[in-house]
Amino acid sequence: MTYKLPDKVIREINVKYECFFGREDTDGWDVRQAMNDLVGFDSVPEPRIIVAALHACRRLNDYALSVRFLEMVKHKCGHEVDKIYPYIVQEVGSTVAELGTDFPETLGYDKPELFLQSVFSM
Amino acid sequence: MGFISNRSKYWLERVGNREMVGYGLNGLPMYVDKPEFPFPALRYKEPTAEIHSLYEKQKGNWKLLTREEKKALYRSNYCQTFAEFTAPTGEWMKVVGIGLIMCCFGVWLFILQKLFVYKQELPISFKPSRVRAQMRRIIDLQVDPIMGLCSNWDYEKNDWKVKRWNTPPNPFIRCPDDDE
Numbered sequence: 001m002t003y004k005l006p007d008k009v010i011r012e013i014n015v016k017y018e019c020f021f022g023r024e025d026t027d028g029w030d031v032r033q034a035m036n037d038l039v040g041f042d043s044v045p046e047p048r049i050i051v052a053a054l055h056a057c058r059r060l061n062d063y064a065l066s067v068r069f070l071e072m073v074k075h076k077c078g079h080e081v082d083k084i085y086p087y088i089v090q091e092v093g094s095t096v097a098e099l100g101t102d103f104p105e106t107l108g109y110d111k112p113e114l115f116l117q118s119v120f121s122m
Numbered sequence: 123m124g125f126i127s128n129r130s131k132y133w134l135e136r137v138g139n140r141e142m143v144g145y146g147l148n149g150l151p152m153y154v155d156k157p158e159f160p161f162p163a164l165r166y167k168e169p170t171a172e173i174h175s176l177y178e179k180q181k182g183n184w185k186l187l188t189r190e191e192k193k194a195l196y197r198s199n200y201c202q203t204f205a206e207f208t209a210p211t212g213e214w215m216k217v218v219g220i221g222l223i224m225c226c227f228g229v230w231l232f233i234l235q236k237l238f239v240y241k242q243e244l245p246i247s248f249k250p251s252r253v254r255a256q257m258r259r260i261i262d263l264q265v266d267p268i269m270g271l272c273s274n275w276d277y278e279k280n281d282w283k284v285k286r287w288n289t290p291p292n293p294f295i296r297c298p299d300d301d302e
Contacts, residue, residue: 028143036144039158040158064199071203075157075208100183104203109204113205113206116206
């Protein structure tokens with residue numbers, strides 16, 4: 001039986017992260033720390049949090065960070081990419097178009113582009 | 123590295139000109155591509171004049187960046203994309219191959235043992251008449267009478283209780299080669 005946090009706690013966590021990304025005084029360090037925390041949760045980030053994070057990237061003038069964040073969201077979908085990712089694209093697509101970021105598919109990064117030898121086999 | 127600071131000479135030699143942008147994996151100024159920590163502590167490439175001009179351009183409207191410029195921005199910040207560092211390496215084939223080679227080595231040892239260690243002629247107690255005689259002795263001694271061998275032997279019928287695919291034939295039946 002899987003353990004699920006109570007709904008109230010989940011809502012509090014979502015509100016906390018959404019507010020954090022909405023803050024005007026956080027710098028790149030804090031935003032990356034919050035994004036790394038989001039990766040640690042056993043869930044795909046809510047579309048509201050994704051939208052807030054993309055706005056934070058825009059405020060920090062960091063384009064690559066937003067693309068990396070969207071790649072992370074797709075990776076967090078795990079085995080059920082086909083079910084969850086289209087929903088995310090649908091919810092977040094308007095913000096992505098408005099801000100000028102791209103989903104990784106647009107840049108061609110959904111398939112590997114370069115081959116680099118792994119550092120563990122050098 | 124709790125006692126060497128992140129700005130010590132050791133780290134600055136390795137970091138070079140690159141900007142330290144975050145906490146990263148464990149607080150050290152390293153660049154690592156990991157799906158569990160996708161936002162490393164450093165930008166990947168050292169800044170050049172072109173990269174600086176791109177950074178200035180990205181302060182404006184992102185829709186004015188061309189696709190090549192966007193890709194250059196990504197590659198200057200990150201070494202590999204998610205698709206690249208989560209791509210299958212095919213290392214499982216190497217592992218399975220080496221495992222099977224080890225198994226072959228074991229099988230070779232078995233073959234060489236049969237050829238060179240054991241005598242080609244089996245001892246006399248392997249003859250079928252002798253095996254049946256040993257079986258009769260085991261049944262007469264009532265070996266393992268509760269849960270084991272002789273619990274399956276019916277002493278009234280003088281035969282096995284249940285005959286399955288793996289029960290030996292009845293050793294009390296007389297056969298032509300019994301007097302060897």
